[in-house]
Amino acid sequence: MTDRSQSCGGSCGCKPEAETVDESRRGFLAGAAAAGATVLAPGVTLYAYGTAEAAAAGADPKKRWGLLIDVSKCVEGCTGCVTACQTENGWKTTGKPATDPQWIRKVTLRDPKSGATRSAPVMCQHCAEPPCADVCPTGASFKRADGIVLVDRHRCIGCRYCMMACPYKARSFVHEALEDQKPHAPRGMGTVEGCTLCVHRVDKGVAPACVEACAQTAGAIMFGDIADPKSEISKVIATYATMQIRGDLGVDPGVRYRNL
Amino acid sequence: MSERSSLERLLLVVSLLVMTVLAGIIGAHAGEVPLPAVPKATAGSCVAPPEVMRRSHMSMLQHGRDLSVRQGERIDGGRLTGCVNCHAVSDGKGGAVTVSSPQHFCRACHDYAAVKIDCFECHASRPEQAPKASDASPDVPASAHAALADYAKEIAR
Numbered sequence: 001m002t003d004r005s006q007s008c009g010g011s012c013g014c015k016p017e018a019e020t021v022d023e024s025r026r027g028f029l030a031g032a033a034a035a036g037a038t039v040l041a042p043g044v045t046l047y048a049y050g051t052a053e054a055a056a057a058g059a060d061p062k063k064r065w066g067l068l069i070d071v072s073k074c075v076e077g078c079t080g081c082v083t084a085c086q087t088e089n090g091w092k093t094t095g096k097p098a099t100d101p102q103w104i105r106k107v108t109l110r111d112p113k114s115g116a117t118r119s120a121p122v123m124c125q126h127c128a129e130p131p132c133a134d135v136c137p138t139g140a141s142f143k144r145a146d147g148i149v150l151v152d153r154h155r156c157i158g159c160r161y162c163m164m165a166c167p168y169k170a171r172s173f174v175h176e177a178l179e180d181q182k183p184h185a186p187r188g189m190g191t192v193e194g195c196t197l198c199v200h201r202v203d204k205g206v207a208p209a210c211v212e213a214c215a216q217t218a219g220a221i222m223f224g225d226i227a228d229p230k231s232e233i234s235k236v237i238a239t240y241a242t243m244q245i246r247g248d249l250g251v252d253p254g255v256r257y258r259n260l
Numbered sequence: 261m262s263e264r265s266s267l268e269r270l271l272l273v274v275s276l277l278v279m280t281v282l283a284g285i286i287g288a289h290a291g292e293v294p295l296p297a298v299p300k301a302t303a304g305s306c307v308a309p310p311e312v313m314r315r316s317h318m319s320m321l322q323h324g325r326d327l328s329v330r331q332g333e334r335i336d337g338g339r340l341t342g343c344v345n346c347h348a349v350s351d352g353k354g355g356a357v358t359v360s361s362p363q364h365f366c367r368a369c370h371d372y373a374a375v376k377i378d379c380f381e382c383h384a385s386r387p388e389q390a391p392k393a394s395d396a397s398p399d400v401p402a403s404a405h406a407a408l409a410d411y412a413k414e415i416a417r
Binding site for chain 1: 327330333341358387388
C-alpha cells in the first residue's frame, strides 16, 4: 500500500489516500486486539503467549503449556468447549457412539452422600511423564519440548497401546476413512488421536479453541505457561488450591482443576 | 523320428520368441501410455524449479513434517497445505477436486508412475476455501517460499 502511494506520490493527479486507509485499518486492528484482550474473562489474555518470531522458532523447552479449569464456573449441560473443539479440529460423531472420536468430553461427577454434582471437561492432560509416550512402540506418541503431548501420525501404526495406557481415557482411534479434514488438523483412519492443545493455534500465539469458546460464556478454562511463575495461570495456581486428576499416579498432568 | 521332432520343437520355440518380441515392439508403439496432463498451479511460482520439485518434493515434505509436528517449527501458510492450496484443481462447480479424482494435481503424476500417496489418508487433499481463478496471489507468504527454496537448494547440492 505504502509503495503504491510513493510510486506516484500524488503527482499523477491521483489521491495518495492509501496511507490514510492503512492508518485507519491499523488503528482498527489495534483496537480490536485490545478489545479481545479485555473482553474475555479476567485472567484470560488471549494474545499474550509470545511473538510471531518465537512461534517460528518452534516449541520452547522453557515453557510448559497447561490449562486450569475452574469447576465451580463450569456450567452443567454446557458443551461449548466440546463444540468449539469439534469445529476447530473437524471431528464429529460417526453415528456409532462406541467408536466415536472424543478429543474432549464433559464429565459429571456426583457425590453419592450429599448428592452434589460437578461438571467439568476432561481432555488429554498433557502429562509431564506421559504413559502413552512410554508405551508407544514406534515413538509416535511423544511430548513436545513445551509440554504438549501429541501423536505423530506419520509414525503411528494404530496399535492403540497408548489408549490402554492413558489413565484419562483421553485418546480415541479413527475407525473410518476420512475426507476433507481441516488442513491444520490432519487425522486419518488407522491412527490414534487426542487433544493437541490446539497446537496449531498455540504455535501462532493464540489460545486453544476450547479456552476461547469458554471465555465468551463461563470463563472456566484458563490457558498459559505453567512453568513461568509470572504467568497469570501460575499466579492462580500459586494462590488457590488446585488439583490434578489422579495426581497420585505421578504422571504430573499439565491440566489442573480448581474447586473440584 | 526323435531328431526330427526335436528340430520341430526348437523351431516352434524360436518362432514363439520372435513373435513375442515383435508383439512387444509393435504393442509399445501402438498403445503408448500418454504422459500425464499435469494441472497448472493457481498462481505464482513454485518454491523450487520443476526439475527439483519432481525429484525432491518427497524429501522436502518429509523434512518439513518432522519440523512441524515434532519441533513445532511451522512456516506461514503451511508446508503440504501450501502445496495443496496452490495446486488445487477446480472441479468446475466452484470447488476443488479431492484426491479421489484422477484430475488431482498429485494423482496426475502418481497414477502415471504407479506410486501410492499416503499423505491424503490424514491430510486434506483440497483447500478449505475453493480456489479462485481471479486469485492473483497464492496463499503462501514470501517467508515460507524462502524457507522451502533454501531447503530445495540444500537437497539439489
